Amino acid sequence: MKKLKLIGPITQVVTLNGLPVKGPLKDDQLEIIEQAGILIDGPTILQVGNWEKLHRQFPKEEIIELAGEFVALPGLVDCHTHLCFGGSRAKDFAMRNSGKTYLEIAQSGGGIWDTVTQTRKLNQSELAQITAKNANRHLSEGVTTIEVKSGYGLSVDEELKMLRAIHEAKSLSQATIISTCLAAHINPKDFTGSNSEYLELISNELFPFLKKEKLSNRIDAFIEKSAFSSEEINSYFRKAMEMGFDLTVHADQFTTGGSKLAVAFGAQSADHLEASGEAEIENLAKSATIAVALPGASIGLGCSFTPARKLLDQGGALAIASDWNPGSAPMGDLLAQASILATFGKLGTAEVFAGITFRAAEALGLHDRGKLVAGQLADFILFPTSDYREILYQQGKMKPEEVWKKGSRVIGKLED
Numbered sequence: 127m128k129k130l131k132l133i134g135p136i137t138q139v140v141t142l143n144g145l146p147v148k149g150p151l152k153d154d155q156l157e158i159i160e161q162a163g164i165l166i167d168g169p170t171i172l173q174v175g176n177w178e179k180l181h182r183q184f185p186k187e188e189i190i191e192l193a194g195e196f197v198a199l200p201g202l203v204d205c206h207t208h209l210c211f212g213g214s215r216a217k218d219f220a221m222r223n224s225g226k227t228y229l230e231i232a233q234s235g236g237g238i239w240d241t242v243t244q245t246r247k248l249n250q251s252e253l254a255q256i257t258a259k260n261a262n263r264h265l266s267e268g269v270t271t272i273e274v275k276s277g278y279g280l281s282v283d284e285e286l287k288m289l290r291a292i293h294e295a296k297s298l299s300q301a302t303i304i305s306t307c308l309a310a311h312i313n314p315k316d317f318t319g320s321n322s323e324y325l326e327l328i329s330n331e332l333f334p335f336l337k338k339e340k341l342s343n344r345i346d347a348f349i350e351k352s353a354f355s356s357e358e359i360n361s362y363f364r365k366a367m368e369m370g371f372d373l374t375v376h377a378d379q380f381t382t383g384g385s386k387l388a389v390a391f392g393a394q395s396a397d398h399l400e401a402s403g404e405a406e407i408e409n410l411a412k413s414a415t416i417a418v419a420l421p422g423a424s425i426g427l428g429c430s431f432t433p434a435r436k437l438l439d440q441g442g443a444l445a446i447a448s449d450w451n452p453g454s455a456p457m458g459d460l461l462a463q464a465s466i467l468a469t470f471g472k473l474g475t476a477e478v479f480a481g482i483t484f485r486a487a488e489a490l491g492l493h494d495r496g497k498l499v500a501g502q503l504a505d506f507i508l509f510p511t512s513d514y515r516e517i518l519y520q521q522g523k524m525k526p527e528e529v530w531k532k533g534s535r536v537i538g539k540l541e542d
Contacts, residue, residue: 130187131533134163135177137512139198141498142479147488148411148443151476158514164198166504169532174498190535195512199479200496201270201505201531203486204460206397206418208308208451209260209274210253210292213244215452222427228352238278238312241452245278245288253291258298260450260458265301266537268507268526269460272301273447273490275346277308281317282331285309289341300536304490306374307336310347310354310362321358329365337369344394348376349384356387363391372491378402379423389413395489397447399432400424407433411440416489418445419481421467422455434471445489446481462522475518504533 139162145151163177165184173180181189218236231237245253261272274292279285285307292305309328313321336342345366347359353376354362363373372394377384379398385406388396396410397418410417419432437444446467450458457463460482468478484496495503507526509517517524528538 130172130184131166131190132163132180132184132187133166133190133530134180134192136162136164136192136198136508137195138162138514139164139174139498140479140514141174142200142484143497143499145476145480145484145497147485149441150438151474151480153474153476156476156479156514162198164498164504164506166533169504171498171500171502171504173500192508194510196508196527197511197514197517198498198506198508199268199514199517200483200498200502201507201529202268202460202482203271203484203490203492203496204264204269204448204450204482205273205395205445205486205489206420206447206449207272207274207458208277208449209264209272210257210276210288210295211241211245211278211452212248212253212256213241213452215240215456218453219426219456238453239315241278242280242314246284250287250291250294253288254294254298257292257295257303261295261299261301261303264450264458264460265299265529265531266525267459267461268529270301270505270507270529270531271304271487271490271492271495273304273306275306275308276342277311277346280309280311280314282328282335285328285332286335286341289336290339293339293341300531304344305342306344306346307332307342308346308348310345310359312348312353321354322361325354325358325362329362333366333369333371336371343370343372344374345371346374346376349387350376350379351381356383359387363387367391374489378406382406385410385415389415394491395445398423399437400430402433407436407440407442411437411442416443416445416485418447418486418489419467420447420449420455421463422449422457422459425463425466426454426456431467431470434467434473438473438477443485443488444477444481445486446478447486447489459522461517461525465518465521468518475515478518504530506530508538
């Protein structure tokens with residue numbers, strides 16, 4: 127019979143126990159267990175409590191004694207990324223910073239279509255290696271669950287290649303990778319039909335493969351003037367729901383309308399929301415749809431941040447994700463971006479920690495991670511500090527020294 131594992135002593139364990147999915151949070155709501163131990167049974171947390179008491183209670187179990195001071199947080203969850211892509215858009219970034227418009231960049235060969243062209247040049251194995259490399263960097267920075275979108279293929283065959291590559295990457299990384307189909311990113315330049323005809327093609331020909339090969343159970347769409355209208359996505363989402371897919375939406379990034387559709391369809395999340403106004407905020411707050419802020423895109427594009435404070439104060443559920451992509455959010459540092467959003471949005475530590483752990487997990491329909499409590503997955507990270515407030519204070523420069531995934535140490539001095 128396999129022994130239990132007891133890890134500690136940990137100076138502070140920030141459990142996030144008892145915090146709600148929706149609404150504002152105060153830092154004094156945080157449960158902080160000091161001089162603690164985490165007792166693990168296989169991939170699952172059995173108990174979190176006082177180190178000395180647990181040590182006496184379970185003296186014959188496998189003891190992993192830590193040297194030094196540490197703060198434990200649940201493994202981070204990034205619920206919106208585009209890690210699977212080819213090439214670089216450094217040229218776009220330089221042009222944008224020098225004052226060029228989106229149209230001028232696109233006319234010079236940049237924009238989403240540039241990434242589509244570069245991604246199509248790569249085979250499935252090459253894309254899988256890139257995806258795994260990016261996922262493993264994320265894992266080393268404490269992100270133990272990562273959503274990854276397609277959307278740079280934009281044809282049935284190329285989207286399948288991307289989604290198969292994402293599936294292949296799961297075997298090349300110890301992070302949990304959740305795939306999402308974003309074939310409705312833009313209407314590809316080499317498709318001669320209308321937006322509606324493209325969406326019909328994708329729903330009729332691609333969706334059945336996703337189910338058959340179990341490549342993804344999530345459908346995303348970019349609702350924007352440069353992509354698809356709410357009216358065009360209506361029938362696309364209806365078909366997806368009929369087939370049993372979960373929905374998420376790129377919404378309200380530059381203009382409004384997407385979040386309204388997300389709420390109407392009961393989407394798991396509405397992501398971006400930089401353009402959301404009072405009506406959109408109120409509508410989201412009343413719904414079960416998770417609002418996902420993407421500060422990386424705001425930093426990359428030099429635009430306003432998601433109205434995170436207003437969303438929380440209205441009673442909404444706020445998650446924070448990196449949007450790691452080659453165009454608008456190349457940084458890909460979830461903790462740094464969340465720290466910056468906290469400063470500009472006046473978010474408390476509890477609100478940020480919730481937004482990158484259990485609230486982000488809710489945006490993916492996952493309820494087994496994001497808190498350090500009995501019954502949850504033993505996904506946790508250890509920061510080399512004695513005060514949990516140092517983590518956001520360092521604005522992303524402090525990285526976890528150890529990363530534990532499903533009860534095994536995957537990053538650290540003594541990897542299991």
